[in-house]
Amino acid sequence: MRLGDQGGIxxxxxxxxxxxxxxxxxxxxxxxxxxxxxxxxxxxEVSARLRETGASGKDYMLPSEPMAFFGDLSDVRRLLPSAKSVVFIGAYAFDENCDYGKTGNNLQGKTARTYAYYPVVRQIAEKVTEFIMKAGYRAIQGQQIPLKYAAGRIGLGSYGQNGLLFTRQFGSFAALRAVITEAELEPDTLEPPQLPCENCGRCLKACPTGALYAPYKVNPALCINPLTRREDDIPQELRRKMGNWVCGCDICQDACPVNQQLKPRKPDPRAGFDPVNHSSHRTLGGLEKCPDLAEMLRNGRVPVMQRNAIIALANIGTKEAKDTLQQNRGACSEALDDYLRWAFERFNDIPGRHKSANASEADMPRR
Ligand code: B12
Ligand code: SF4
Ligand code: SF4
Structure with missing residues (x-):
């Protein structure tokens, strides 16, 4: 028998x-x-954030009203009344396949590094759940808990001013998942890392949209991460600030001196996008990390991803980017005409960018 049969702790x-x-x-x-x-x-804290930002469920990409969603997270016993313990599973998410230094000028988009490790932590958490259940205890795995807050309370990490949880070994590039169980597991007490936030603030300065509106505080309505996934219109002033991010945004993590010390890991073979099991991957089916923007326009992508590719090309702003958009505009959904028009105007408007003789005639989408 795997477990001792004396019972108890x-x-x-x-x-x-x-x-x-x-x-x-x-x-x-x-x-x-x-x-x-x-x-x-x-x-x-959630109530304060909602008051300060006026953010809605749509801004957070939530299926329900924010207070209901976050309220459910705040008590694991709502999910499993007999719950006694939580196991946090984490995976280091900064791997060699996300060399963003190579993107930006060569017509690739950027995708959030941690996203690709959600399937990794989920699959590990599923195995742990099965194992605990075979040992005779109820267990549920998922994200139905405030992961940063709960893991921070036991010292697994410290909040950085970018609003993310920094672990001692992996900075803020740690994908997290929880297994909630009625098994009584001896709690860990860990020494959280000391962060140099007080005299830094680089993440706040780097955030291009002002989503990080104060230390530790994020306004989801301005954050590029949900913007790249939302189906409603993105205001023009925000499109300009999205750079070539096509899903998520790591700017406030890349700016951080703590994360800059990290060495990329060998990729986990399970890392990638899984639209079936992860709602945040819904629009990412078939995409690799740092996807080719022309491919994103061509291959019958969902309009949200075509839209993100159009915005990324316009922000890259080179002649090659403009040519790519011109060559593939016919493949874009008609719902994106406004984005195409905006993109061609942007190619011509910004000093130092590629100019065309007659933007309004030559560059408008033709079908
Ligand atoms: C909602 C959500 C979002 C929202 C809102 C983000 C936010 N910061 O609130 C949006 C869609 C914008 C988002 C974006 C991202 N997210 Co997100 N998100 C979540 C989710 C579902 C809940 C987070 C939450 O509870 N927000 C509500 C706010 C109020 O809580 P909070 O962030 O903990 O805020 C605390 C601070 O404000 C703190 N605080 C306030 N004042 C002060 C003062 C001091 C001194 C201190 C120390 C703290 C402090 O108190 C608050 C309460 O704890 C979790 C998954 C989960 N189930 O936990 C993932 C999660 C937090 N996200 C994650 C990631 C990776 C991201 C992105 C990096 C993705 C990307 N690359 O694009 C971005 C980063 C944006 C950012 N800078 O935070 C990871 C974070 C991993 C980590 N190591 O921290 C999580 C844990 C998902 C996961 N499974 O790994 N996310
Ligand atoms: S960039 Fe500076 S302020 Fe922001 S999380 Fe990192 S150390 Fe803290
Ligand atoms: S993920 Fe990007 S947009 Fe969102 S808070 Fe960080 S830097 Fe700002």
Whole structure:
């Protein structure tokens, strides 16, 4: 028998070791246990954020009204009434396949690094859940908990002013997932990293849209991450600030001196996009990291991704970018005419960018 048969806490402690061994063998870079709890302080912060920003569920890309969604996160017992412990699974997400230094001029888009590791932590968490259930305890895996806040409470990381949780080994590039269980696991107590935020503020200065509107505080209505996934119109002044991000945005992480010390890892073979199991990957089916923008226009992509490719090309602004858009404009959804018009105007408007003799005649989308 895998577990001791004496019952009680000894049982659970050995179960914890077995969970840690299983998850690590399956590629987890972080495995930590905490008591299941409620997060009252978190709800106070969420309310303040909603008051300050006036953000709606749509701004957060949520299926429901924000207070209902965050309220559910704030008490794991709403999900599993008998919950006693939470296991945090983390994976280092900064891998060699996201060399953004190579994008920007050669007509590629950028995708958020951590996104590609959501399938990795999910698959590990699924195995851990199955293992705990075979040991006789109920368990549920997912994101139905305020991951940064809850993991921060046990010292797995510290909040940076960019609003993300910095772990000791992996900076803020750690994808997180939780397994909530009725098994009683001995909690870990960890030493959180000390961050140099006080005299820094580089992430706030780097955020191109002002979404990071104060230290630790994000306005989702301005954040490029949800903008690249939203189906409603993106205001022109925000399009200009999106650079060549086509899904998510890592600017406030790349600007950080702590993250700049990180060495990229060898990619986990499971890293990538999975529209079936991850709602945040819904529009990413078939895309690689740093996808080719011409391919994004051509291959019958959903309009949201064609739109993001148009914005990225306009912001890259070179002759090659303009030619690419001209050559592929016929493949774009008609719903994107306004974006095409805006893009061709932008190619011509910005000093130092590619000029064409007659923007209004030559560059308008033709069908
Ligand atoms: C909603 C959400 C978003 C929203 C809102 C983000 C936000 N910061 O609120 C949007 C869509 C904008 C978003 C964007 C991103 N997200 Co997101 N998101 C979430 C989600 C679902 C909930 C986060 C949440 O609770 N927000 C509500 C706010 C109020 O809570 P909070 O961020 O913890 O805010 C705290 C601070 O303000 C703090 N605070 C306030 N004042 C002060 C003062 C001090 C001194 C301190 C220390 C703290 C502090 O108190 C608040 C409460 O804890 C989690 C998944 C989950 N289930 O937890 C992923 C999650 C947080 N996201 C993640 C990622 C990777 C991102 C992006 C980097 C993706 C990308 N590359 O584009 C961006 C980063 C934007 C940013 N700078 O935060 C990761 C973060 C991993 C990590 N190591 O931190 C998570 C955990 C998902 C995961 N499974 O790994 N996200
Ligand atoms: S950039 Fe500076 S202020 Fe922002 S999270 Fe990193 S250390 Fe903190
Ligand atoms: S992800 Fe980009 S837009 Fe969002 S807060 Fe960070 S830098 Fe700003």
């Amino acid at each position: 000894m049982n659970s402690m050995s179960l914890k070791d077995e969970i840690a061994a299983l998850a690590s063998a399956d590629g987890a870079d972080l495995v930590t246990a905490a008591p299941a709890g409620t997060y009252a302080g978190y709800i106070g």
